[in-house]
Amino acid sequence: MRVDAGRSVSAGEVAAKLERVRGWLESSNLGALLLSSQANFAWITAGGRSHVSIGEQAGVASVLVTRDGAWVLTANNERRRIVDEEIDGLGFEVLEYPWHRPEALEATVAELCDPGQAVSDLGVAGLTHADDDYAELRRVLRAEEQERYRQLGRDATEALETAAREARPGETELDVAARVAAGCMRRDIVPLVNLVASDERIARYRHPTPTSNPIGRTLLVALTGRRHGLHASLTRMVSFGEPHGELRSRHDAVQRVDAAMVASSAPGASLRDVLRAASDRYDTEGFPGEWELHHQGGLTGYAGREVFATPTEEYRLRADQALAWNPSITSVKSEDTVLIAASGAEVLTAGDWPTSEVAIGSTQLRRPGILVR
Numbered sequence: 572m573r574v575d576a577g578r579s580v581s582a583g584e585v586a587a588k589l590e591r592v593r594g595w596l597e598s599s600n601l602g603a604l605l606l607s608s609q610a611n612f613a614w615i616t617a618g619g620r621s622h623v624s625i626g627e628q629a630g631v632a633s634v635l636v637t638r639d640g641a642w643v644l645t646a647n648n649e650r651r652r653i654v655d656e657e658i659d660g661l662g663f664e665v666l667e668y669p670w671h672r673p674e675a676l677e678a679t680v681a682e683l684c685d686p687g688q689a690v691s692d693l694g695v696a697g698l699t700h701a702d703d704d705y706a707e708l709r710r711v712l713r714a715e716e717q718e719r720y721r722q723l724g725r726d727a728t729e730a731l732e733t734a735a736r737e738a739r740p741g742e743t744e745l746d747v748a749a750r751v752a753a754g755c756m757r758r759d760i761v762p763l764v765n766l767v768a769s770d771e772r773i774a775r776y777r778h779p780t781p782t783s784n785p786i787g788r789t790l791l792v793a794l795t796g797r798r799h800g801l802h803a804s805l806t807r808m809v810s811f812g813e814p815h816g817e818l819r820s821r822h823d824a825v826q827r828v829d830a831a832m833v834a835s836s837a838p839g840a841s842l843r844d845v846l847r848a849a850s851d852r853y854d855t856e857g858f859p860g861e862w863e864l865h866h867q868g869g870l871t872g873y874a875g876r877e878v879f880a881t882p883t884e885e886y887r888l889r890a891d892q893a894l895a896w897n898p899s900i901t902s903v904k905s906e907d908t909v910l911i912a913a914s915g916a917e918v919l920t921a922g923d924w925p926t927s928e929v930a931i932g933s934t935q936l937r938r939p940g941i942l943v944r
Contacts, residue, residue: 581617581715582660582661582662584617584713584715584716585615585616585617585661585662585663586662587713588614588615588617588708589615589636589641591708592604592615592636592708593636593638595704595705595708596636596637596638597638599702601688601689601690602637602638602684602685602688602689603635603636603637603638603680603683603684603685603688603689603690604635604636604689604690604691604692604701604705605633605634605635605636605680605689605690605691605692605695605696605698606633606634606635606636606692607629607630607633607691607692607693607695607696608628608629608630608692608693609621609622609625609627609628609629609630609800610709610800610873610874611634611692611709611873612630612632612633612634612800613799613800613801613873614708614709614800614873615634615636616634616657616658616661616663617661617715617716617799618719618798618799618800618801619653619657619658619800620656620657621653621657623649625761625763628693629693629695631645631646631649631653632644632645632649632653632657633645633676633695633696634663635680635683635684637683637684640664640683641662641663641664642663642664642665642666642683643658643663643664643665643666644665644666644667644668644676644679644680645665645666645667645668646667646668646669646670646673647667647668647669647670648670649670650665650667653665666679666683676695676696677696677697680696680697680698681697686698690702690705692705692706706877709872709873710870710872710873710877710889710892711889711890711891711892712872712891712892712893712910713891716801717891717910719798719799719801720801720803720893720908720910720919721919723760723796723798723799723801723803723919724803724908724918724919724920724921725919725922726758726760726796726798727755727758727760727794727796727798727803727805727920728803728805728920728921728922729754729758729922729923730751730754730755730757730758730760730794730796731751731754731792731793731794731805731807732807732922732923732924733750733754734747734750734751734754734792735747735790735792735807735809735942736809736942736944737750738750738786738790738792738809739786740785740786740787740788740811741785741786742785742786743781743782743783743784743785743786744767744768744769744772744779744781744782744783744784744786745767745781745782745783747767747781747786747790747792748765748766748767748781751765751767751792751794752765755794755796758798759798760796760797760798760803761796761797761798762794762795762796763795763796763797763802763875764793764794764795764804764875765781765793765794766778766779766780766781766791766792766793766794767779767781767790767791767792767793768781768784768790768791769784769785769786769787769788769789769790769791770786770787770788770789772784773789773791773902773903774901774902777864777865777899779791786811787811788810788811788812789808789809789810789811789814789818789902790808790809790810790811791806791807791808791809791903791904792806792807792808792809793805793806793807793897793904793906794806795875795895800873801872801873801893802871802872802873802874802875802895802908803895803908803919803920804868804871804875804895804897804906804907804908804920805906805907805908805920805939806897806904806905806906806939807924807939807942808822808903808904808939808941808942809941809942809943809944810941810942810943810944811944812943812944813943814941814943818902818903818941819941821858821900821901821902821903822903822905822940822941823927824856824857824858824900824903825898825899825900825903825904825905826905826927826929826938826939826940827852827856827929827931828849828852828853828856828898828900828905829896829898829905829906829907829929829938830929830931830934830936830938831848831849831851831852831931832845832848832849832852832867832868832896832898833894833896833909833916833918833936834848834916834931834932834934834936835848835849836888836894836896836909836911836916837888837911838888838889838890838911838913839887839888839889840887840888841884841885841886841887841888842869842870842878842879842880842881842884842885842886842888843880843881843882843883843884843885845880845888845896846862846867846880846881846882846884847882849862849867849880849896849898850862853898853900856900858900861899861900861901862898864899864901865897865899866879866880866897867879867880867896867897867898868880868894868895868896868897868898868906869884869894869895869896870886870888870892870893870894871893871894871895871908872892872893875895876895888911889911890911890912890913891910891911891912892910892911893908893909893910893911893919894908894909894910894911894916895907895908895909896909905938905939907919907920907921907938907939908920915934916936918937921937924939924940924942925939925940925941925942925943926938926939926940927940
């Protein structure tokens, strides 16, 4: 085992994931799977980073898995870092190709497997694009992944809540976003989603990218941070002075919608079931149809949202999966990342923030409130 920046890297974890892939190959009557996306590289290597640009879906290294072998394929200029810092001791054979001949990846793959019996997550290297069901391989989290998730949740929460607590009226949304980003980077977290809005921009935009708008009375800060391939999402709200009654009542309502979603997130429930529970709660709270104004979240893990909850999505939840729900009512939002267990949901992004206890039937849940400054 190698420990690197909070990442416990176990060859046993990687071996188990390779066997999971090989089981899928056998059931799919295939000979090989090429994993080239940043998300899938991180999953199969127990948190390895293959990105240079976070704006690209593909990384700079791929993993080819066959029935009896596993290789990391990368360009010659990337090999040293990938080997030294991402896959050392994990048992992969490494093959390189010249950086100036990207077509050589296809030739390398063809030497290692029958391309006619191989598929690719991104449809590269001359291979057929894999059916979407391959992604299911990464959606149930092993114990090692869950522990990495807990550490990420704590750190991402600390980064966002610290930045929100330090915000001052008159600063700009960009000032707050800069502190969120700096807090993330100090903790080795990539801030993939960094949203900040004040006052009327909260009500106007469900995804408020930060601007030079000055902070007034109310502040919303939202983050999706990635580390070791895993994604943690959360939102917090601040009021400078006691929030007016309408804002408080709306936030109380969205807390109850959020709690209803978390309480409904049990193994065997479908994403459609959870969305229906949310819709019913919106109606009960006096805000019918608000769920239609913004997506409500869904399954997370190695993507910001692996599967979104929609009225027709029948995907059924299982234990050891992660969810990020983000219900919103105009001007307010509630969001955390949770881990599903047979005994209930574990909030991974709980921090040092005012909370309220919300009762949903016999279930008692604490949801983040508005910080009054």
